[in-house]
Amino acid sequence: MSRVVVAGAGVVGLTCAARLLADGHRVDVLARDLPRETTSAVAAALWFPYRALPYDRVLGWSRTSYDAFAELAVQTPEAGVTMMSGVELPLEPEERPWWADAVPDLAETFLVPPGYPMGWAFTAPVVEMPIYLDWLAGVVLERGGTITRMNLSGLPTGADVVVNCTGVASRFLASDPSVHPVQGQVVLVEQVGLDRWWLEGAGPTYVVPRAHDIVVGGTDVEGEWSRTPSPEVASSILRRALRLVPELAGADVLAHRVGLRPARPEVRLERVGDVVHCYGHGGAGVTLSWGCADEVAALVSD
Numbered sequence: 001m002s003r004v005v006v007a008g009a010g011v012v013g014l015t016c017a018a019r020l021l022a023d024g025h026r027v028d029v030l031a032r033d034l035p036r037e038t039t040s041a042v043a044a045a046l047w048f049p050y051r052a053l054p055y056d057r058v059l060g061w062s063r064t065s066y067d068a069f070a071e072l073a074v075q076t077p078e079a080g081v082t083m084m085s086g087v088e089l090p091l092e093p094e095e096r097p098w099w100a101d102a103v104p105d106l107a108e109t110f111l112v113p114p115g116y117p118m119g120w121a122f123t124a125p126v127v128e129m130p131i132y133l134d135w136l137a138g139v140v141l142e143r144g145g146t147i148t149r150m151n152l153s154g155l156p157t158g159a160d161v162v163v164n165c166t167g168v169a170s171r172f173l174a175s176d177p178s179v180h181p182v183q184g185q186v187v188l189v190e191q192v193g194l195d196r197w198w199l200e201g202a203g204p205t206y207v208v209p210r211a212h213d214i215v216v217g218g219t220d221v222e223g224e225w226s227r228t229p230s231p232e233v234a235s236s237i238l239r240r241a242l243r244l245v246p247e248l249a250g251a252d253v254l255a256h257r258v259g260l261r262p263a264r265p266e267v268r269l270e271r272v273g274d275v276v277h278c279y280g281h282g283g284a285g286v287t288l289s290w291g292c293a294d295e296v297a298a299l300v301s302d
């Protein structure tokens, strides 16, 4: 059993903390932003391995997380996870997506909006992030961990192991210039009775229904650090989404959100001395969270 400090309270930090506490470690989470203030809280958050590499590790982490979310959807309704059917729309016909092995019911469909050659229909976890992050923080506290607001100027010292889950801030905290923001904006609109998600990779455009609202996205702006939503961008997001889901016409806009995806040529998950780095999950931090947490737990125990 070790004393572990986790830096970061987004989905990656909290999942690692919950997992490490289950192994019997003593865990303290330190974070500048508390869970609901993070990029993780902005995520749509549909299970889909978007903008994260390398393929082989991402496939394994995605598969583990899919199973963990599927179990939560059935056994822990208060976690805010729902298994939902939907369709991914590639722009070119493809034989089989590289992530196909991670989902149990993938099927080709031609029931797609005009202009798309085909679609992949499958059931995916949809994670209602504000609810889920509250639940996950509750798990950390119930298991004896702590979560403290602290603006770190470097990775903490003094613990047996530090787990660095600071997302895009690892550019400074881990002196890693290869991690950079990919800004994403979404519009939250009222629920109009949708019970299927839609995702088109180019754009990117997606519509993800939740219990009381619908997340409509999105954008993908390399290197942009601003967290301020733009009204023009919101209009363009809604225009694109209407082509996918005409039922959205006239839906009331409830809110606008912006988050900074921590993009990196590859996810960094490795141990260097007493530090385990786990950041750079791009557009798939939720999708990879439980798989990565398992690997972090193994590295902490080494």
Ligand SMILES: Cc1cc2nc3c(=O)[nH]c(=O)nc-3n(C[C@H](O)[C@H](O)[C@H](O)COP(=O)(O)OP(=O)(O)OC[C@H]3O[C@@H](n4cnc5c(N)ncnc54)[C@H](O)[C@@H]3O)c2cc1C
Residues within 6 Å of the ligand: 007, 008, 009, 010, 011, 012, 013, 030, 031, 032, 033, 034, 035, 038, 039, 040, 041, 042, 043, 044, 045, 046, 047, 048, 150, 151, 152, 153, 165, 166, 167, 168, 169, 173, 183, 184, 185, 186, 217, 218, 258, 259, 260, 261, 262, 279, 280, 281, 282, 283, 284, 285, 286, 287, 288
């Ligand atoms: C619009 C949008 C839609 C998305 N949709 C999806 C989706 O559908 N599915 C999916 O899987 N992913 C999605 N993502 C990606 C996902 O949100 C990210 O991959 C994920 O949130 C990264 O989590 P994280 O915990 O690494 O980082 P973050 O959530 O950014 O958390 C980082 C933590 O580090 C802390 N920190 C930073 N600097 C310091 C410091 N100096 N001192 C102390 N603490 C610090 C922060 O305060 C925070 O607590 C989306 C992202 C966006 C923006």
